Structure formats: structure tokens, C-alpha cells
Amino acid sequence: MFGDSLAQGFAYGVRQAVRQRGDYLADARVSEDVRIGIGLIPRRGLDPVVEIASVLATAQPPYDAVIVSLGVNDVGMPLGPVAFYGEAWQQAYRARLDAFADAVAVYGTPVAWIQVPAVRPPAFAGPLDATIRGLQDAEMGAHPGVVLVDTATLTGTGGTFQTHMVDADGTAVRLRAGDGIHFTAAGYVEVARRALDALAPRIPPPVPAPVLPPAPPPPSQPALTVDTQPPPVPQPLTPVPLTPVPLTPEPLTPQPLTPQPLTPQPLAPAPHAPIPLTPVPLAPVQPVETERPIGVERPVAATPGAPLPLVPIEVNPRRTGPVQVAPREDQ
Template sequence: MRLRSLVIVLCAACLLLLTGGPVSLAQQQPRQQRSLFQLFWQLPAQPQQAQPQQRPRSAPVRRREAPVVVRDDPVIPKVDVAHHVVVMGDSLANLLANGLDDALNNRPDVAVLHKAKPDSGLVRTDFYDWPKTAAEILAGEQKLSIGVMLVGLNDRQPIREGETVHEPMSPRWLELYRDRIDMIAGAFAEKRVPLIWVGAPPVQNGRLSADFVTFNELYRQRVEKAGGHYVDLWGGFVDAENRYAATGPDVSGQPVRLRLGDGIHFTAAGARKAAHFVDLVIRRIIEAAPQNGIVALPVSPETGAPTDLELQPGGVERLIDQMVAGLPTLGLPPALQARPLAGPIQPLTGQSAAAGQPLIASIAEARGGGDAALRLERVFGQGIAPDPVPGRIDDHRWPR
């Protein structure tokens, strides 16, 4: 019995040695099960070949392209300024200069010089003397191509002549005011610089607007006599009944507000619209100017205006009137003298010289009298549809 127990213990000890001994709970790792055949014969395991590690491929390097910048406004090449336009006058002229900056934005060869003085005019020379200032601007180092003038907003004041004070719109007041216009227009004519005089636009104050009508007529007469250009803004800032309008179409035809709340000054859209009328004359003068030099025309030594009748303001119209009347026209070929190009130019809003009646008849006069006129007034004047006639398309009675 003892020998058998000893053999069992020895066998157990050998088995423990062959299997590696007991495994603790902390060392419970997955181990490959080996059979007794592998334990006794100790077959050598095939060495595993190490797989070569693959190096991660680097991402391809992309070249950074320069960003593309898309601009809404076109890039205008830099051009030397060849024409300088000086704008003079009061606060309305200052707004007009801003509008000209926008209107001439596509002409880099044209520069607008802002020389307007708010609260200035032609009456208070003690505050700001525009005739003197205009002569100094023309005599400066800057060569001017065109002059633009807009005043009148602050000129409804008395003019002092020595000890005498002349009330606005009096005969002597108008003479003194006219002389100051002539001084400015004559200074530009003497320097051979075209002058564009812009008429005052209507304002909300009816009395001031009525005086502007007289001012504008003086501007037009005196400036055109000196060979300058007159631009009328009145029609662009009134309604269909020739009354002051704070709103109206802009340069693109869209209805916008053209005047500020004070009833005098322009909004940005109003200034751009006023500049549109002046811009047309500026471009026409620039395009008509000779490119290779200035050709001197015979002018009057007193006013500086052209002496040729055809070159003076209204000269072409006078030639047409002479041809229609059968008077001889000097300087034209015989074929043109015998056969006029056009008839006389007549204003449609004037008065007939014979009967003193307006050239354009009113609506009531055009319709005449009688039953037909009453039916026209009922339909087109009052907007009442005519009575339906049996068998006509406007007869909706049923059954027929």
C-alpha cells in the first residue's frame, strides 16, 4: 500500500512538472491546448515569419492656387486727367457737384473741382464775392476746361449801392444783379473757357419759386449773350401741372424722393438727376473740342462771343427763319437758299401772334359742343361708360 501510494505521488509530481505546474487566477491567460503527444515528443513549432510593416502612404501634396477675386465694379484703367470741371455756387451747387462725380464716374479723364460756397450768392458781395472769386479761379495755376454755376437760393435780399438800399426785384435791383451775372460770364468768355449756367430749380415756397423764374430768365439771357450755355432744371422737378414735386422719376425712371424735407435741397437721387442734365452738356462740349489743339474763332472784343451769326446762340434758327421768309442768306449755296431745309420753329406753349390765343387748344375746346361733346366728356372726363346698345358686345342682357 505504501509503495502504491508513493508511485501515485511520484506520477502526480511528474505530471505537474510536465504540464508546467498549477496556474493561478491572476495568470489566467489564453494558452494553446497541447496534446500529450506534443508534450512527450516536443515537436518544434514552425517559426512565424514576421510580416513586413507597410509604411503609410503620404497624401499627395497639392499646390495652392491663387484665389480668384470676382469684382462687381469694372476695373477702369488709370488715365491722366485731361479736363477739369469747376463747380461754383451755393449749397445746391455743392450737391450738384456730388451728382456730377457720380455721373462722370466712367470718365476718368474728367475731374470735378468743388468750389461751391454754402449761403453764398450774387447779392451779398461782402460775405462772398463771386465775380471776384471766379476771376481768381480762372487766373489760378489749374487749367480749367469747363465752368458750372448754380446760384440764386440766397439772392432774394436787398442790394446796397452806396447809401441806397434797393429792394429785391425792383428795376434797379435787377440791373445790378444783371451786371454781376455779366461779370462772371465775361470772365469765362475772356479766358475762352465754356461756362454752363444752371437755372435754379423750383422749391416748395411758391413766392421764392416765382422769383426763381425771373432769375432764370436773366441767367439765360446774359449767359447766352456771352457765348455760354444755359441748362434748365425746372421741368425735371415739377409734376404734370408744373408745380413743385418732392418725388418723381430718377435717372433710371424709378419713382424716388428727389428733395429733402426742407423743400429746397436735393437728395442723393435728386442731385444725380440734376447732374444728368449738366452731364449731357459737359460731354457734348468735350467731344466737340478739337483733339490736337484749340482753333481760335473770331469773337467780339467786348463780350467774347462769336461774331459769326451762325455760331451765336440761336444762329441756326435765325437762318431757317430767313430762308422761310424768302430773305437772302449769306454764306449758303444757292440750292439751299432756293429750297429751305425746314420750316420755322414755333413754341407749342406760346401765344399766337395774330389772335393772342394759345397755340395748343384745351381739351374742352378740342371736343367742341353739342351732344357728341357731352358724350365724350361723360366717357373720357367723368369715366362713365356709355349705355349699352342692343346687339353690341357691351349688351349683357339675357335672353337676347
């Protein structure tokens, strides 16, 4: 789907309409390249002719068809230096229509061009009815790669504007939105259904995948033979007699030994270097000094009921040798 804000609604309608079909188009996938406010005339740096060629060139896989809605926003737009609505403008607009159709034809893609619908606002209704719709119908209707999608029977003709359609059940269905330009959801679906009906003869059905022949059956295996006979009865073994074989001893011939002379090899003494001895001075031994006098207990006469007294004896700490204790006279 390619075009303006109306194309955005028609893309929704196509997605709904394909689901209602019972043919191969029911599996169609829908993509859209929609720009709000654009027309067939270049504006804001976007040229629709260049854009549609780029879209088709990069599409993977290639598109089967293109549905286009353009023209309402071309009202009042000049074409370069040419002012809107004059004869020169109409000639330039026809050239734009041809360039668009040719850009799509390069890729062999069929186009469904949605006819500019009737609108209610007078500022749009007059130019659309008098100029733009007629130019589009004439140019696109004559191009072999384009089919026109009729909207006149839905939206009004001859300057009239209608909002409802009577369906097959005789029920009035509202098709137009409150702004008098856009459609309701039901209106978008109805226009999309007409677009698909116009495109269906130009879209070949998909080629079915080749049906591979069934694989041959595996080679038959030979049937297993089951032996139903009982196993043979084992027979007793017959002993085999052993015959001794005499052995003839062979005499051993001694072989003389030849002594081998030994040559002593002198051993060269290994040189030894003298090891120098370094005297180690020894510190003189000092006599051991005690830090405090040693007390020696002397026996004293025991007094009944009294503790035994201890008598300290002063001993010269520097004296060496055994310590002698003199007995007391009272012992």
C-alpha cells in the same frame, strides 16, 4: 464746381455721373469752390465775379469747364443802394450776370449754368419764379460761352413744385430733400448728368499721346564658326647645335695713381666755462640709542620636572661694544 450749398451737392453728383459715362469724361477730375449762403450779389466780403476770375487764373492745369449754381440766396438782397425786386435792381442784376460770364470768357472756359430750380417755401418761390430765374435764363442763355442746364422738367414749372421723377423703368425716384430747396443724392446725380451732357460738345477730347515707332532691332551678330577638326598633333622639337665662340682677352693697362696731398686742419679747442662747486653741509652722526634694555638669558641648573627659569640682566643701553656674561658660581 462753383457756387452755393446747392453747388456742394451738385459736385457730389458730378463725381458720381462721370463714373457712369463711357466716354473720355469718365476720367474727369472734379474740384469745387463752394461757399454756403452766397449768391451772385456780393456779401460778407466775397464778390463771386472776382472770386471766379481768381480761381481760373490760378488753376493748374487750367479747368476744362465750370459748372455754376447761384441765385437762390439772392432773394431779398439789395444791390448796393438799390432795393430788391424793382426795375433798377433787375438792371443791376443783369449787369452782374454779364460780368460773371465775361470773367469766365477771358480764359475760354465753357460754363454750364444750372437753372435755379423751383422751390417749395413761398418766401423764395415767388421772387425766384417771377424775377431771378427769368433774368438768369435771358442773360446766360444769350451768352456764347454759357450753356443752360434745364431743371424745370425735374422740379416743376409755372409755380408748381414736384419732388419725384419717373425714370426710364417707370419707377418714381425722389429728387428733392425735405426742406423743399435742396436735392436728394439721386436728384444731384440727375442734374449733374444733364450738365455733363450739355458740356460734352464743348470739351474737346484729350489729345492722345504720340505713338513712338518701335525701336529698330539690334544689329545682327555674326554667327560663330565652330571648328570640328581635331587639334594638330604636336611634333617633336629638333635640337639646334650650339657653336662655341672663342673670346679674345683684352690686356688691361694699369693707370698710375696720382697722390693727393692732405692738408691738416688745426682744431680749435672749445672754450669751457668753469662749473662752480657748492659745498653741501653734512649732519653729524649721532650714536644709536636703544629704546629699552636688552634681556639676556643665562643658563641655570636644570631641575628635574621644573621649567627653566629666565634671569633678566640689566644692560646699560648707552654702552657700546660686546656684551659679556659672567658665569654663575653654581655652573
